[in-house]
Amino acid sequence: MTLSPRLPFFVYGTLRPGEPNHDAFLRGRTLAEExxxxxxxxxxxxxxxxxxxxxxxxxxxxxxxxxxxxxxxxPALLAALDRLEEYAPDDPRNLYERLARKVVRAADGTAVQAWVYVAAPSVAARLRTRGKLIESGDWAIRRG
Structure with a gap:
């Protein structure tokens, strides 16, 4: 088994502060959230x-x-988030894939390599044709 690099996580949905999975998975386990x-x-x-x-x-x-x-x-957080997202390496049944991508810190504009759970290819294809786009790009204000 290959070890994953210890990258930060980019969370964009239910793991964000104020969302239902934040406290259950992240409270007390993080050094920074920005x-x-x-x-x-x-x-x-x-x-x-x-x-x-x-x-x-x-x-x-x-x-x-x-x-x-x-x-x-x-290690425990990575395993917990993989379970939450129902991600397993190289499993064709995945709904999400965990990929390392560059994200940008809002505070200073620096780019940082982070883990992001993205739609698996089959899910992404379905979303592109029939999905409901959140135009703002912000899950926290999707209803606003």
Whole structure:
């Protein structure tokens, strides 16, 4: 088994502060949580939870938070988030894939490599044709 690099996580849906999974999975396990964005991606309603779809060459920004785990919590947190997102490496049944992508810190505009759970290819294809786009790119204000 290959070890994953210890990257921060870019969360854009139910793991953001104030959303239902934040306290259950992240409270007490992080060193930092800061606003960030991912450019070149679109946000779709799941419903009940969102999916990000990469869109190279297309305008789109997804807003979320960059979460840095406490070192002693990292392995358990990574495993918990993989379970939450029902992600297993190389499993064709995945709804999400965990990919390393560059996201941008809102505070200073620096780019940071982070784990992002994105729609698996089959899910992304369905969303592109029949999905409900969240035009703002921000799950927290989707209803507003």
């Amino acid at each position: 606003p960030a964005r991912w450019e070149g991606a679109l946000l779709y309603d799941g419903p009940g939870y969102p999916y990000v779809v990469e869109e190279s060459g297309r305008e789109g920004t997804v807003y979320g938070d960059l979460v840095t785990a406490r070192p002693e919590e990292y």
